[in-house]
Amino acid sequence: MTDTQTLRDLMPPTTAPEAPVDWAAMETSWGTAFPPDYRSFMEVWGPGAIDNFFQVQVPEPKADELTSPYGGMLVETLTAEDAWANFPKEPELEQTRPRLIAWGSDAAADIICWDASADDPAAWPVLVYHRGKGVWRRHDCGMTEFLVRVLRAEFPACPLSDLALWGQHPALFLSESEEERLLEQGLDPWAR
Numbered sequence: 001m002t003d004t005q006t007l008r009d010l011m012p013p014t015t016a017p018e019a020p021v022d023w024a025a026m027e028t029s030w031g032t033a034f035p036p037d038y039r040s041f042m043e044v045w046g047p048g049a050i051d052n053f054f055q056v057q058v059p060e061p062k063a064d065e066l067t068s069p070y071g072g073m074l075v076e077t078l079t080a081e082d083a084w085a086n087f088p089k090e091p092e093l094e095q096t097r098p099r100l101i102a103w104g105s106d107a108a109a110d111i112i113c114w115d116a117s118a119d120d121p122a123a124w125p126v127l128v129y130h131r132g133k134g135v136w137r138r139h140d141c142g143m144t145e146f147l148v149r150v151l152r153a154e155f156p157a158c159p160l161s162d163l164a165l166w167g168q169h170p171a172l173f174l175s176e177s178e179e180e181r182l183l184e185q186g187l188d189p190w191a192r
Contacts, residue, residue, distance in 0.1 A: 003144040004040045010151045010169040017046030021059050028059035029050045030101065035114065035121040037144040040105060044188040048175035049148075053164040076102035081113045083129045089136040098127060103143055108132060108161035114143070120132050132161030 021042050027033050030049070038059075047058040057073040061157045080100045089096075096115075104112035105126060109131040114124040122184055126139040139146055139159060151157050153167030174182075182189035 002035060003142070003148050004044065006148050007041075007144055007151075008044065010148060011045075011050065011171040011173050013045050014173065015175060017042060017044070018032055018175060018177055019046075024053065024060075025061045026059055029063065031112075032116060033121050034059070035124055035142055037122075037142045041144055044174050046175050048173055049179065050171050050173050051168065052107075052166060054104060055161070057103050057105065075103060076105050076111060077113070080113050080129060083111060084136065087136065088127065090138065093127075093136055093138055100127065107164070108162055110160050112146070128159050130159065130161055 016149070023034065023039065041056070042059060047056050049055050053183055060073050068159070077100055080102045084098070085098060096113035097133055098113075099117045100113045101116045102111055102113045106112070111129040111131075113127045114121075115127050115130075116124050118124055122142070124142065126141060126143065128137050128139065129135075130137055137159060139155070141149065146159075149157065150165050152170045153173055158166040160166070171182075172190065172192065179189045
């Protein structure tokens with residue numbers, strides 16, 4: 001079973017993604033292809049939030065000007081680059097200079113990125129800025145495997161600053177528009 005299939009069991013999709021991603025524009029603007037598991041995730045779930053805690057960033061083309069000052073892949077990547085320059089890393093990361101692309105963030109202010117230095121996006125590891133400990137850590141897995149291992153509590157310790165998703169399944173994933181739709185109906189989108 002693939003990590004995407006496993007993640008479907010742990011976090012069943014509630015709605016179909018609203019719009020397809022223009023991967024050609026993404027690749028042109030960022031100068032690289034994106035990992036196949038991330039592309040599959042966007043086909044099944046799209047961008048949105050997990051359990052009102054973890055935000056999977058909107059895949060947006062890299063631009064000279066920010067389209068939103070509040071978040072998204074580009075803003076989180078710029079924030080990650082600043083955090084990389086200013087905060088400690090685990091010893092094996094100290095002398096490295098990864099190419100960061102942020103794909104996630106959470107309510108504990110952690111930043112979840114790929115080290116996009118390798119030519120093959122399928123080989124990109126996950127780098128997490130753990131805000132609670134103020135340190136960067138590397139996880140040798142892709143995006144979907146990272147989420148599966150968090151939801152199953154399969155890392156030696158939780159890689160995030162908060163235990164909100166640690167061992168929590170089934171998890172609830174909502175797109176921003178689905179969350180807004182439920183709020184407009186007077187419903188708590190995160191009530192189970």
